[in-house]
Amino acid sequence: SSSSKILIKGGTVVNAHQQEIADVYIEDGIIVAVKPSIKVSDDVTVLDATGKFVMPGGIDPHTHLGMEFMGTQSVDDFFSGQAAALAGGTTMHIDFVIPVNGSLSAGLEAYKDKAKKSCMDYGFHMAITKWDEIVSREMEIMVKEQGINSFKFFMAYKGALMINDELLLEGLKKCKSLGALAMVHAENGDAVFEGQKKMIELGITGPEGHALSRPPVLEGEATARAIRLAGFVNTPLYVVHVMSTDAMEEIARARKSGQRVIGEPVVSGLVLDDSGIWDPDFTTAAKYVMSPPIRASGHDKALQAALSTGILQLVGTDHCVFNSTQKAFGIDDFRKIPNGVNGIEERMHLVWDTMVESGQISVTDYVRLTSTECARIFNIYPRKGAILAGSDADIIIFNPSSSFEITTRSHHSRSDTNVFEGKRGKGKVEVTIAGGRVLWNNGELNVVPGSGKFIKMPPYSYLFGGIDKADAKYLSSLQAPVKRSKAAT
Amino acid sequence: SSSSKILIKGGTVVNAHQQEIADVYIEDGIIVAVKPSIKVSDDVTVLDATGKFVMPGGIDPHTHLGMEFMGTQSVDDFFSGQAAALAGGTTMHIDFVIPVNGSLSAGLEAYKDKAKKSCMDYGFHMAITKWDEIVSREMEIMVKEQGINSFKFFMAYKGALMINDELLLEGLKKCKSLGALAMVHAENGDAVFEGQKKMIELGITGPEGHALSRPPVLEGEATARAIRLAGFVNTPLYVVHVMSTDAMEEIARARKSGQRVIGEPVVSGLVLDDSGIWDPDFTTAAKYVMSPPIRASGHDKALQAALSTGILQLVGTDHCVFNSTQKAFGIDDFRKIPNGVNGIEERMHLVWDTMVESGQISVTDYVRLTSTECARIFNIYPRKGAILAGSDADIIIFNPSSSFEITTRSHHSRSDTNVFEGKRGKGKVEVTIAGGRVLWNNGELNVVPGSGKFIKMPPYSYLFGGIDKADAKYLSSLQAPVKRSKAAT
Amino acid sequence: SSSSKILIKGGTVVNAHQQEIADVYIEDGIIVAVKPSIKVSDDVTVLDATGKFVMPGGIDPHTHLGMEFMGTQSVDDFFSGQAAALAGGTTMHIDFVIPVNGSLSAGLEAYKDKAKKSCMDYGFHMAITKWDEIVSREMEIMVKEQGINSFKFFMAYKGALMINDELLLEGLKKCKSLGALAMVHAENGDAVFEGQKKMIELGITGPEGHALSRPPVLEGEATARAIRLAGFVNTPLYVVHVMSTDAMEEIARARKSGQRVIGEPVVSGLVLDDSGIWDPDFTTAAKYVMSPPIRASGHDKALQAALSTGILQLVGTDHCVFNSTQKAFGIDDFRKIPNGVNGIEERMHLVWDTMVESGQISVTDYVRLTSTECARIFNIYPRKGAILAGSDADIIIFNPSSSFEITTRSHHSRSDTNVFEGKRGKGKVEVTIAGGRVLWNNGELNVVPGSGKFIKMPPYSYLFGGIDKADAKYLSSLQAPVKRSKAAT
Amino acid sequence: SSSSKILIKGGTVVNAHQQEIADVYIEDGIIVAVKPSIKVSDDVTVLDATGKFVMPGGIDPHTHLGMEFMGTQSVDDFFSGQAAALAGGTTMHIDFVIPVNGSLSAGLEAYKDKAKKSCMDYGFHMAITKWDEIVSREMEIMVKEQGINSFKFFMAYKGALMINDELLLEGLKKCKSLGALAMVHAENGDAVFEGQKKMIELGITGPEGHALSRPPVLEGEATARAIRLAGFVNTPLYVVHVMSTDAMEEIARARKSGQRVIGEPVVSGLVLDDSGIWDPDFTTAAKYVMSPPIRASGHDKALQAALSTGILQLVGTDHCVFNSTQKAFGIDDFRKIPNGVNGIEERMHLVWDTMVESGQISVTDYVRLTSTECARIFNIYPRKGAILAGSDADIIIFNPSSSFEITTRSHHSRSDTNVFEGKRGKGKVEVTIAGGRVLWNNGELNVVPGSGKFIKMPPYSYLFGGIDKADAKYLSSLQAPVKRSKAAT
């Protein structure tokens, strides 16, 4: 059924840099031509895209499929999560490898295993949770041999994943030396721990205690700290899940001063507010528990605004879902509710509705922040993130006149809840092509475990361009060391 | 000599969205193909670009060629100014039509005349200096019939070009209704006038009085005001010649909140500081007189930083040169020194050296802010600002290993001074192709008056995308009018 | 009844700089002694203040009693408004003289007349609504002969009171030369006018149109402009009725940079939000109409916070009340609703409840921002604003354990509505002594028309201290004029 | 000579809240009366202050006398440092007790010993350098029994005094529970450590390496962090030695939002820039080494501006002096140069010259920020910091027409260098009275070891006013815990 030759006819082809009416011709998983009026032979599958947008498939920079966390495992694995992604127009994601007892290579092996059932392309970030010479050497191997070009540091989750400033500094330096991108989960973990204790003492044990224990100021603090330490080391920084105005303001401030900081809002933070976590039904309230928390109304609008003008650059999901029974581990103590929400299937639709339909961004912007910028940051552009001759054939056909509705009943995740339950909007992903095959068409998924490929991501993305020159210029500007005759004093 | 068929071989072709090693084939002024290893017949002129960058020719968004101003005329006309531009790698510019006694059509006629001798492509902005029904109707004609899509409002030059807030509001509304971009020269003209009087009273009549009479706070004020009024009307705004941290900060603030504001630093503001205007030699000091003034050291670095991260978007020149004899009109009173500096020839080299060589931006960024973004803003992309099949053949070959030096002796402007005198740096525009012809090659200019074309610029650039949707959403959010029974009170 | 000798025994005497348990002894309208255990003879009226605060009477810096405005007159005149003030613990106010056809002296005569019925002390600010040599000379007379040391400029009310930047600059310079304080009503009047037209065009003719037509951004704009122009002239500035975060942020920014800017929130802006103006009952909605408008929830809290740390300095009321029949002039067009709300009676109680009871400020702070700082700014401290030997005997006895409730039924204003209707809180002004006489005691008012005095306010308050030195230092720092040999060019 | 009865005649008596021409009468170390024309008997020493200012003696909130640090001891002990202080118009200081092996009580004993030779009054802050139950209990004893109401946390000096966020949070909570003020030395110690290593690796071993290794961004970071953690706990915070715009901006931001943060610039940071540390003479360069470092030009002016408008509140010195031979410990490695500069003698003169003579503040402001505000913050006002009946007789007579010059030759410190060498300015402390005795008069010091008293400082200063109410209000606002029926999920 899924021919190796496809022609998408008559659509408006949208790249981040340009949109034009053109046909797209695909062979063997690669885009061969993008131009008007392509003639093809009869063995080619032809998809009519007239009146529709033909766009690069979404790339989700932030997922946790099959992740072991808080004593359980997220229910969407590399197959179900990716199937959901494809049904929602996303054709690649980047997941976070968690080290095993601090060992990066053991972690990588475990994730390679998890990923064997993949039905779409994926890449890996790697978390760093402790520091020693072995970790330092393993980072080098990951970058030079294993196709990983980004490392994440958790400034929260005290007693588990959290690292301190000393380790963060070591990590930033190592990342810089390798041309790898440092990422941070930015919350002050010591203060969160304190906040949690306080809530429990106050008898606030329900999900709202989660939000109250880690207010925006703690996200703003850690974001400011990570940015300044990265600036001190002079290496680029990627702040994952920017959930609050507090964090966004710090990113804006740094960028204004020329610092290379990337801010990733996630779709839950962009379109939801914290009202859900106050729901009197525990199951409902618990499904909204993620970290940093979904914030009070107002933060969402501010994040959208910053995203519209490039203060923030791309949208992720932090897709990490747990079923109601898992969430119920924390029925008596919010600290035991596994953290995480869905989004991998909903992101493309919700970003369209929230940002394009509201008039905040253009269609080319949409492509940039759902796909292209992610590919550029993780250095796989224009193989990914573009509809250009030579690019991978990861493409969606999007009908702006159609509409979508999100419900647990119809979603493709294994989760038994959905934080976006009931959301409707304009626009619909009608076709998803990944690796040159039509995997989603008119509500039909056609996915095969094992068909997805690991995408190696090389170091030294554009974010590293000129860093060496800037360093050299800084050093030569120092007027130091001062020549001194060390006379007796 | 300049064949209609050209092949540029082996260079690194740089667009704002991507760079790749490829050949570029040109026929009859249009780029026909961009791909590796193009084979051509013998009648094609072949230029070897191995080891060099092949980039879109620069577009200068801000020039004043042959402008009547302060009782005299700027010495570079459409021929000499464009010749200088081409020698410096710029292949298009946008000049400001000044109305004649407030008449836009009369102004346009005059500028069409001035532009007859053009040797490269050009477009027009239009200044608005008074307001009545005729002006309002003429704006419509300019947009719909004359290919002008931007209007500039001077918040300074009291008694001459300056408009007040009432006119600015009318202008912003009209611009919005036409899909035309409003531009502002942002200084508080009343306060500048006051500042000038004060300096004269203090006996400070020399060029330094110019800088002292219009400090950064007055630029910051007007920038903030224009931004807020544009926000109030909800129409995009373009701030010309952002010269100070004060103005830049306002732009950053607006963008963070999602407002569509474009900030244009000019090359003199990016690379110079105010020390020159204190020179004890009048001729030297006077050549630096422009408005807003070149600021104290520190503003330049801050503008560079903001430019590097997209807080500011493109670089202009405000090229408007006067000879020493003209500048000497103000020997006894700085208020009579014609305002203006050069830059049209130097911009491409100085931006490279200051931004790329220093490690602040990448080569693709360089293309974006010297060419592509200008083409996008003024809605002529990808005809201009790109090296894509179908684009105009406006191309430079840039040698990053070579070097440049700026001197009055060798520049191509008619000016007898140069504010960048003595500046040296890395990189050199070796070849400039405009309209498909090699006009600059190895230090030889080959330009023909009358060969440049007027480029019509259509309204509703990307900056207007979604404005109508956002307006509609705002109106529907108002919960007004409130239904009231007008009972007796 | 109101003896000329009073002893207040056993209370906690609070000054802005200190609180202590002490007795206060008064003779002939003047405080004679403040110390523990004062012994007095039998002819002295003794008031027991044990367990209560003895504080300087409130000074309201911003009222409009008997003001002609928008074709009618505010209903509280100098008698009824002052009676209400006294019942609420305020013992002095400063009202704004409005020129008659631009004539300051004619305006002053009119206000002297209005003030004849005064029952408590008062001072005058003077509005400036046009500019010529006569106005300039009259300002001098007002300051040197008439005891007026502050002039207000309206940046809004286009076609009526509004002045432009040119006049504002002249006014600022004149104020500086006289040691008089410049005050601004800061909204962009041109944009407000535009906003009003737009609302009417949209069919939004009700009171909510008032709020929608003049959003916070227009207050922020004008505040920023006034601050920068005052900074340019280097003279202190007083921003009346700071109603929005936008304006407050500008004041904060200026103060951080060392500029002398005073911000006056008013009690309606501190404790109300804009919900009232959406009320479906016109009379209710219309009573909230004032300019700048009462803002959306959030602005109030931000203003309180800024007030608590001294970013804002004192609290006024803008008391200017119109009856429902007057408000009904605008039943079909919000532009005709007379602008103004009450507050002169409620200010002391509401500031206590909102700021002290909530834990945001101390009792000494309370005295500072309701009384002392006003006296200092208008240069009548320590005659007013203090309980010190030698100060005027304007004193309240405040019971923090009691409580208050605000209703139209019981208020002393002539207004038939009250924007604070139904507000309750802790604390009660039990006794008000003004001019050494007990005018309010246990719910009984005892006021006599004509007993209030005009308080002359001398120029050169503390805000002017060092301005001359700073100016001299600035000038000597200029390194200008540059010595130049005017050689041939 | 130093009679127990003194009359200061005819001066302008300045308190923070008021200045007036009055006489001051002193008996037995206490001010008995402040009023015009006091008549006294013949046994009273009369000092004529006509034409001069009579002000509260300075209080230095930040000194390190006889401190063991970096393997040596600061050379000014409680006698020589206090003698210098008195010669410069300072009559009280607060020193930092350093625990002995973490023991607060052992530290206190040691400092009581050091202080036995005191010749003027003093108080103690206490540093906290580790955390356990004993420390926690000792803090309580210090506050309740020993008269200490402030605790300092070092966020720098890794491996020595530095604490981490977990300890800081514990400390903040404990401080809050005791009504004690938390103070921070705010620099990111991990990053400083990293910066130091880097400088050494670069071969920058001289004093300039000290400044380069700990740039302003690290001070800004730690200041932001401490402020946010204090805000999270909701307890007041005092930031010692604010040396940079970066730190000041954070304080300004917090205060704008209503947070109670005190910022203490020190005189070296206010009046010097970093040029000295680049001096080619090691001894000269090394004398400027303190932490945080003295910053580049521009920071000084910004700190002055913020001080002038109350964004910063009082001025300290961090007086901690080492001789050239001690500074030379670091001749080959800046990390071994003992950190510290002088200032206890110079502060009053330099603040006058920099702030009052320049026109930035008034004389009452001067009293506030050199004396009164310190007394208020540390809860000893009006015993200290005021010239009121009942206050301690700590008074200076200051001649604004005289002048001063600072040189090592004439200073009273034991240090063989002075960072203010050669500074001259207007104004002179002619007489210093402390404890009711004339200790400095016309260049003559008359001091007696052992005559100084320890001043107990009680907890719950004004900074704690309302904290409990605000906490209660916050808790009641939470709408938590949510009532939930824990139904099956």
Ligand SMILES: [Zn+2]
């Ligand atoms: Zn995370």
Ligand SMILES: [Zn+2]
């Ligand atoms: Zn995550």
Ligand SMILES: [Zn+2]
């Ligand atoms: Zn201009």
Ligand SMILES: [Zn+2]
């Ligand atoms: Zn221009």
Ligand SMILES: [Zn+2]
């Ligand atoms: Zn007003």
Ligand SMILES: [Zn+2]
């Ligand atoms: Zn008013």
Ligand SMILES: [Zn+2]
């Ligand atoms: Zn310190």
Ligand SMILES: [Zn+2]
């Ligand atoms: Zn210290």
